[in-house]
Amino acid sequence: MKFSYKLLGQFVGGLPKIEKAADWLTLHLFETKVIGKNVLEVEILPNRYSDAASYLGLAREMAAITDKKLNNLKFARFKKYQQVKVKVETKACRRLMACYFDGIKIGPSPRWLIEALLSSGQQPINNLVDVTNYVTLETGQPLHAFDFDKLAGSVLFVRQAKRGERVTTLENKTYQLEPSMVVLADAQGPLDIAGIKGGRRAEITNATRKILLTAGNFTGPDIYRTAKEIGLVTDAASRFSHDISPALVDWGMGRATLLIKQLCGGRGRGGVDKYLEKPPRRLLKFHFDKFEKLTGLSLKKSQIIAYLKKLGFGLKGNLVEAPAERTDIEIFEDLVEEVVRLVGYNNLPVQAPVVSLKPAGAEEQLILKDNLRRALVSFGWDEVYNYSFVPSDSAKEAVALANPISRSLALLRPSLLINLAVNLDDNRRFFKEVRIFEIGKVFNPAEKLMLGLAIATGQRGAFFELKGAVEQLFEWLGLVDYSFREETEARLAIESDHQRLGSLMHQAGDQAALAEIDLDKLLILVEEEKSFEPLAKYPTVMRDLSLLVTPAVRFSEILSLIQKAAPRYLNDVDLIDSYEDEKFAGRRGLTIRLVFLAPDRTLTDKEVGLAVKKISTALVDNLDIEIR
Amino acid sequence: MRKRAGQSIGEAKDAETLEKVRVKYLGRNGELTKILRSLASRPLRERREIGLAANKIKQELLQLFDQKLSQIKAVNFRPGAGLDLTLPGKKVRAGHFHPLTLVENRIREIFLGLNFSVVEGPEVETEHNNFEALNIPNDHPARDLWSTFYLKDQQPETGGRKPEAGERKLLRTHTSPMQIRYMLIHQPPFQIIVPGRVFRYEATDSSHEINFYQIEGLMVGQNISLANFKYVVSQFFNRFFGKPVPLRFRPSYFPFVEPGLEVDLRLGDQWLEIMGAGLVHPKVFEAVRYNHQQWQGFAFGLGTDRLAMLKYGIDDIRLFYSGDLRFVRQF
Numbered sequence: 001m002k003f004s005y006k007l008l009g010q011f012v013g014g015l016p017k018i019e020k021a022a023d024w025l026t027l028h029l030f031e032t033k034v035i036g037k038n039v040l041e042v043e044i045l046p047n048r049y050s051d052a053a054s055y056l057g058l059a060r061e062m063a064a065i066t067d068k069k070l071n072n073l074k075f076a077r078f079k080k081y082q083q084v085k086v087k088v089e090t091k092a093c094r095r096l097m098a099c100y101f102d103g104i105k106i107g108p109s110p111r112w113l114i115e116a117l118l119s120s121g122q123q124p125i126n127n128l129v130d131v132t133n134y135v136t137l138e139t140g141q142p143l144h145a146f147d148f149d150k151l152a153g154s155v156l157f158v159r160q161a162k163r164g165e166r167v168t169t170l171e172n173k174t175y176q177l178e179p180s181m182v183v184l185a186d187a188q189g190p191l192d193i194a195g196i197k198g199g200r201r202a203e204i205t206n207a208t209r210k211i212l213l214t215a216g217n218f219t220g221p222d223i224y225r226t227a228k229e230i231g232l233v234t235d236a237a238s239r240f241s242h243d244i245s246p247a248l249v250d251w252g253m254g255r256a257t258l259l260i261k262q263l264c265g266g267r268g269r270g271g272v273d274k275y276l277e278k279p280p281r282r283l284l285k286f287h288f289d290k291f292e293k294l295t296g297l298s299l300k301k302s303q304i305i306a307y308l309k310k311l312g313f314g315l316k317g318n319l320v321e322a323p324a325e326r327t328d329i330e331i332f333e334d335l336v337e338e339v340v341r342l343v344g345y346n347n348l349p350v351q352a353p354v355v356s357l358k359p360a361g362a363e364e365q366l367i368l369k370d371n372l373r374r375a376l377v378s379f380g381w382d383e384v385y386n387y388s389f390v391p392s393d394s395a396k397e398a399v400a401l402a403n404p405i406s407r408s409l410a411l412l413r414p415s416l417l418i419n420l421a422v423n424l425d426d427n428r429r430f431f432k433e434v435r436i437f438e439i440g441k442v443f444n445p446a447e448k449l450m451l452g453l454a455i456a457t458g459q460r461g462a463f464f465e466l467k468g469a470v471e472q473l474f475e476w477l478g479l480v481d482y483s484f485r486e487e488t489e490a491r492l493a494i495e496s497d498h499q500r501l502g503s504l505m506h507q508a509g510d511q512a513a514l515a516e517i518d519l520d521k522l523l524i525l526v527e528e529e530k531s532f533e534p535l536a537k538y539p540t541v542m543r544d545l546s547l548l549v550t551p552a553v554r555f556s557e558i559l560s561l562i563q564k565a566a567p568r569y570l571n572d573v574d575l576i577d578s579y580e581d582e583k584f585a586g587r588r589g590l591t592i593r594l595v596f597l598a599p600d601r602t603l604t605d606k607e608v609g610l611a612v613k614k615i616s617t618a619l620v621d622n623l624d625i626e627i628r
Numbered sequence: 629m630r631k632r633a634g635q636s637i638g639e640a641k642d643a644e645t646l647e648k649v650r651v652k653y654l655g656r657n658g659e660l661t662k663i664l665r666s667l668a669s670r671p672l673r674e675r676r677e678i679g680l681a682a683n684k685i686k687q688e689l690l691q692l693f694d695q696k697l698s699q700i701k702a703v704n705f706r707p708g709a710g711l712d713l714t715l716p717g718k719k720v721r722a723g724h725f726h727p728l729t730l731v732e733n734r735i736r737e738i739f740l741g742l743n744f745s746v747v748e749g750p751e752v753e754t755e756h757n758n759f760e761a762l763n764i765p766n767d768h769p770a771r772d773l774w775s776t777f778y779l780k781d782q783q784p785e786t787g788g789r790k791p792e793a794g795e796r797k798l799l800r801t802h803t804s805p806m807q808i809r810y811m812l813i814h815q816p817p818f819q820i821i822v823p824g825r826v827f828r829y830e831a832t833d834s835s836h837e838i839n840f841y842q843i844e845g846l847m848v849g850q851n852i853s854l855a856n857f858k859y860v861v862s863q864f865f866n867r868f869f870g871k872p873v874p875l876r877f878r879p880s881y882f883p884f885v886e887p888g889l890e891v892d893l894r895l896g897d898q899w900l901e902i903m904g905a906g907l908v909h910p911k912v913f914e915a916v917r918y919n920h921q922q923w924q925g926f927a928f929g930l931g932t933d934r935l936a937m938l939k940y941g942i943d944d945i946r947l948f949y950s951g952d953l954r955f956v957r958q959f
Contacts, residue, residue, distance in 0.1 A: 046769050297854075340887055351856055373725060377723035380721035380722060385948055388827070399780070401777050412799075420951075
């Protein structure tokens with residue numbers, strides 16, 4: 001909200017330079033900037049609209065912060081006038097005051113009033129409308145004036161709208177109303193949208209001579225909802241949405257009555273005050289010892305009391321009474337804030353907490369994520385972060401947003417691979433080889449933590465590099481008991497303990513490959529435990545087997561046959577070559593290296609030879625394999 | 629023989645010559661090996677006498693070999709001549725952590741050093757945990773501080789039903805709902821931080837994103853005060869930036885703290901908003917059934933992206949979520 005610093009000076013004396021004032025307000029009240037010449041931009045906090053979104057409120061704070069006196073402001077007294085009749089028929093209205101004025105002369109506003117409005121970013125209209133707008137700035141109470149001669153019947157109603165009712169506003173826009181909304185109405189129908197915007201029908205014109213001036217108070221949630229629903233957030237709507245105090249009505253009407261007389265020649269005859277819901281008095285106990293316990297600040301009782309008094313709080317023994325307009329004050333802690341912000345948070349002591357040490361650590365899932373990241377980065381993979389959102393056509397089944405930003409960000413990602421595949425393409429423009437991973441949540445529909453991997457090498461072999469990385473990753477994590485299963489021609493599932501941990505797949509003729517692994521499941525399966533095995537004392541014996549196999553034979557089958565047929569001392573099996581040749585007639589040549597090692601003796605040529613023979617026989621007997 | 633062998637070892641200039649010497653004396657058919665092997669046919673007394681002497685010599689020679697071999701290796705380690713040492717090094721393929729990972733890790737490390745534990749929570753939250761339990765009422769403009777993505781209600785045919793009040797699902801707008809989740813199942817005293825991804829329904833630009841990261845902090849005990857909060861955050865920022873940094877504490881408003889404040893950091897000639905904080909609101913303690921007469925403490929929220937941008941001089945938050953390796957490989 002914008003405030004003219006010059007005008008503020010009329011409410012409180014002896015103000016410092018504007019820059020200094022902005023600093024003080026920032027440190028003790030709200031973030032404040034100097035914008036333009038003599039104008040302050042003050043960020044009113046949402047809980048302080050009731051008391052501080054006005055010159056009067058800001059002046060009260062400035063006086064307390066700078067220890068200056070607030071100038072007295074004059075208010076006209078309210079008096080009753082029988083001719084004005086108001087009927088409030090809704091709980092959404094806590095108070096409505098309506099006063100009748102005659103002898104009004106509409107004309108231009110004086111210079112100071114025009115300047116006051118302009119510096120707050122409001123356009124001057126005529127002396128009467130300007131007075132109502134200005135008084136809102138001054139006191140925080142929205143006001144609305146009706147041309148009395150245009151009102152039908154003798155009663156002003158405050159009621160819920162009826163289905164099908166419409167209001168055409170001062171800007172000539174028509175709004176369809178719902179029964180959940182509140183209107184001010186006369187015998188003919190709704191005049192305005194209560195607390196939000198005035199209507200055209202009883203608008204003030206140059207011909208206006210008599211007016212009915214209203215100052216109301218409406219419950220915040222009702223106004224907030226209505227303003228959102230019809231998409232009309234006015235200054236008044238914003239104020240009422242913040243649930244301002246009904247006590248402001250007195251000040252608004254009191255100031256307006258004086259200024260209308262002064263600037264529009266209007267005589268206030270008085271009116272009616274329907275005060276249906278008076279806020280209860282708030283008397284709070286001040287716990288002086290707790291104050292120090294909460295803030296770490298030691299203040300004398302008298303100092304605390306002095307700070308509260310500066311802000312207009314009443315004191316009776318240990319009981320503190322909040323001013324009516326301070327709707328934000330509900331509990332003792334609110335009072336603590338009042339004192340401590342006047343002292344200034346910068347001036348609080350800095351103290352190390354005294355606590356019993358407890359072992360601090362990170363959750364297992366975090367440690368797993370750390371380990372994965374470290375491993376993959378050490379393998380030469382780069383980490384990326386993507387949006388949690390994917391385009392609406394990128395997945396058949398996915399959790400949809402009720403209010404997406406755009407169609408391209410309409411679903412929650414059911415897989416990390418959708419965005420990783422895009423990353424591969426994007427990065428291939430700049431890099432020949434791309435190896436990336438992401439750790440993040442996916443939703444399908446349950447929230448799950450996943451690891452996604454994507455590789456593009458620009459040549460064949462991407463899949464097996466990816467598979468090798470996954471295998472090495474599992475080895476480092478201590479996951480031994482897992483297997484791969486071919487799900488489709490392009491996809492390999494990773495399984496462990498009867499669960500599907502994830503999958504690997506290749507793309508674009510094996511020039512790119514992707515994998516996704518469920519980390520919630522992996523977390524349960526990994527065993528950190530590693531144990532030492534004595535270094536080999538005896539030499540290893542190696543034998544190479546050259547095989548010719550038909551395409552239908554899977555390496556995994558060969559491997560499992562070898563393991564079944566082999567003696568205990570078969571230490572390792574490696575595929576060291578895989579090749580194709582015209583003379584093989586469609587078959588593949590595979591060279592497999594068998595590594596034998598016994599922990600307790602040197603193996604003889606003879607026993608290794610026998611073992612290899614047994615393995616060869618098993619392979620030839622069970623699979624379409626020829627030993628070369 | 630001992631003398632000859634010793635001399636040959638001493639004279640050997642390279643590993644190859646040394647190995648020949650070893651084979652000559654200690655190999656399978658070496659001179660010493662032959663002597664030892666021939667003992668089998670000798671009488672027992674002679675066997676013991678010569679055996680002892682021969683074994684002693686064997687040990688001595690082995691030791692000499694080892695010494696000489698180390699010596700030769702050390703000499704050979706000197707750089708050879710004729711190499712253009714100014715040629716570029718061979719490229720090592722190194723991976724890179726995402727800068728947000730690096731910054732989050734550093735933050736965790738500092739807080740772990742301050743005896744804070746690290747926990748995480750879900751990204752899809754209920755309206756209750758994200759707002760109501762944190763004293764942010766429905767239909768109140770305070771909610772506008774957090775523009776929210778809501779999930780579509782599950783359709784009845786897929787087993788969904790219309791959500792009750794507060795059950796509605798949304799993408800958490802801050803890490804603060806973890807205060808609720810954590811306190812519901814833990815008893816004070818404790819101190820934790822909660823790193824995680826959060827979401828805001830807003831237009832993106834160089835300083836706003838629809839998803840970004842926060843670190844929530846929560847410390848609850850019998851005497852945890854604002855002065856303690858100032859100590860913890862000052863320590864944190866000083867460590868994070870590696871030098872004392874000017875901080876400014878000023879009043880603010882978050883419905884789940886009272887008093888509420890904001891922390892600004894001095895950078896160049898301006899103050900930058902870096903953290904929201906305050907003492908945990910008694911209503912939040914009530915929501916998790918803590919006795920607020922007994923327990924008190926502070927909570928704070930820190931923008932990880934903002935800190936990373938400050939640390940590395942990154943001027944556009946959107947780069948973090950671009951998947952662009954030209955960016956990631958700089959870290």
